Amino acid sequence: MPDLPHLHHGPQHLPLPLVGDKPAERADAARNREALLVAARELVEACGTDALTMEGVAARAGVGKGTVFRRFGSREGLMGALLDFSESAWQASIISGPPPLGPGADPWDRLVAFGRSRLEATLVSADLIRAAGAAGARSYAAYSFAVMHVRLLLGELGTTGDLPLLATSLLAPFEAPILEQQIRVEGLDVDRVHRAWVDLAARVTRV
Numbered sequence: 001m002p003d004l005p006h007l008h009h010g011p012q013h014l015p016l017p018l019v020g021d022k023p024a025e026r027a028d029a030a031r032n033r034e035a036l037l038v039a040a041r042e043l044v045e046a047c048g049t050d051a052l053t054m055e056g057v058a059a060r061a062g063v064g065k066g067t068v069f070r071r072f073g074s075r076e077g078l079m080g081a082l083l084d085f086s087e088s089a090w091q092a093s094i095i096s097g098p099p100p101l102g103p104g105a106d107p108w109d110r111l112v113a114f115g116r117s118r119l120e121a122t123l124v125s126a127d128l129i130r131a132a133g134a135a136g137a138r139s140y141a142a143y144s145f146a147v148m149h150v151r152l153l154l155g156e157l158g159t160t161g162d163l164p165l166l167a168t169s170l171l172a173p174f175e176a177p178i179l180e181q182q183i184r185v186e187g188l189d190v191d192r193v194h195r196a197w198v199d200l201a202a203r204v205t206r207v
Contacts (some may be wrong), residue, residue: 036061036068037085040078049127054078079132083125087142090121094149107156108207114153115197118146118174119190123183126176146171157205166204173197 039060043052054075058065072078099105100113150167159166172178173193182188 032063032067033071033081034085036063036071036078037082040082041086044082044128049079049131052079052131076131076133079128083128083132086121086125086128090117091145093117107153108205111150111153111157111201111205112198114149115170115174115201116194118171119179119194119197122174122176122179123190126180129176143171154205157207159205170197170201170204173200 036057040052040057043056043060052075054068054072055065057078058068061068068078072081093101094114094117096102100109101117105113147164147167150170151163154163154166174197179193182193183190
């Protein structure tokens, strides 16, 4: 298994479990797979998850429909792969993207940016999770990455207490059922939900 990238959060340098930590594909196979997933992501962004079809992805990527089925097996398989693809891109923005989400910003600013980004990513992923069915089960690595990142930021901020459990508590408001109830059922504004989360984070960290 390849070494995992590290986030530089001071002396701890703990490895973060990453989505997509799988055996390497041939370069051409990896490029073809990424082209299909990019096409699928663009279609979701333009038309929504419900409108995504294997035929549409094939047409946008310029390949035959059979190629998409051979690669992903089914529409659910495609959705599961797209979910992992999106999660990997989100993780990369934290590991090496521009601040404040990525390295180089004050830890409090990074935590606030993380909260907004996680909120928005969860809302997008919720549709993919439903569409992916059994293939949409969120991996342990995906959740552990987010927990570890928050835990490291709490440490940088000098937060006292049980940091692993505090990090888990700060992630709880971003679970898909909670956000969908608040935003899509109750009609709460995304900005309001984020402000409330920042207030919670400030109370935990005592900034």
